[in-house]
Amino acid sequence: MNKIFIQYHKKIRQRLIFLFLVTACNSEKATDQLSLLWQDDKAVAVKIPMSAAHIHHPDSVHIFLSGKNVAVLGTMNKSGDMLIFTPIVPFTRGLKYEIREDSVNIGQFSIPLPDADSAPIVKAVYPAGDTLPSNLLKWTFEFSVQMREGVALKYIHLIRNERDTLGEVFLELSPELWNHESTVLTVWMDPGRIKRGLQPNLRMGPPMLPGDRYELYIDSAWESKQGLPLKSVYTKTFFTSKRDSVSPDVRDWKINIPKAGTVNELIIEFPESMDHVVLEKALRFKDGNRSYIHGKLLVDEKGNAARFIPELSWQKGKYIIEIEGGLEDLAGNNLNRLFDEDLGKKIPKEDKEFFELEFVVK
DSSP states (O other), X not given: OHHHHHHHHXXXXXXXXXXXXXXXXXXXXXXXXXXXXXXXXXXXXXXXXXXXXXXXXXXXXXXXXXXXSSBOOEEEEEETTXXXXXXXXXXXXXXXXXXEETTEEEEEEEOOOOOGGGOOOEEEEXXXXXXXETTOOEEEEEESSOBOSSOHHHHEEEEXXXXXXXXXXXOOOSSOEXXXXXXXXXXXXXXXXXXXXXXXXXXXXOSSOTTXXXXXXEOXXXXXXXXXXXXXXXXXXXXXESOOOSOOOGGGOEEEOOOTTOOOOEEEEOSSOBOHHHHHHHEEEEOTTOOBOOEEEEEOTTSSEEXXXXXXXXXXXXXXXXXXXXXXXTTSOBSSOOSSOOTTTOOOOOOOSEEEEEEEEO
């Protein structure tokens, strides 16, 4: 009886030692202890030494999120004296996991948070001006790292006159409008409240009113995909002007033309700020033979000017600026039509895919 108790006590002690070892080890340097495998700064697998954990039935070993009873989905492979578990989705930073054999907890490990220096920041918010039309349509947020998706409207708020946090002003979309890298997000103000005559507008009014002071607030609790919250709260204060109910007209643009034989920038100035993100993709440049010119387009922060720098020097002659008809101002009015259009007064016309402006280099 005593012999059985001693053997049982020894087995429990060995497993407790392993529990300590796997909790303390969070890199792949150790060869006889549990270790994590990393790829692109993500924990993509865990190596479990069968001898140290006293694993008897590898097929009965599973990984669980600490305190949960549903196993993490993934594949478990045997390599020598090691079990290698690869989850379908990389392990989550800041969370603790348990290793169980036949429902018995034989070890645990934690995924460390990144260094505090890796905390995300808000790099830019567009539109960048301090006076915006009261019927502003969209916001674009640029972050320094990949952010957690599907939670944006929990952390983005609009405050009026320093006291009223406004509700139901943003359009809730699923999925959210992120770029491929999950670093740039576009959020729409609720179009149903902007367009006059629609039920949300009649019931709640427009999202913003002319002549008020607003603060765009981004809560620092918003986490990156690595689990780190924003380094600090972001705020942007701005005032609203009257509704913008006029479509942009390319004939109002001012073109500052460079001299022939130089690679000086061509500057286009707009009488109003344009949608920064759309503008970056809406302009192309052609020579007199209508061949596209290679170069770099830079949009000013407020979206009221664009600069084109050619790869080769300008030559004397005629040039063409090709402009997509979908280019919008801040209120969503594009070159063809108004965003909030009175359909009863609309004169039917065919939308143009492109507009063109000509200029001559001398």
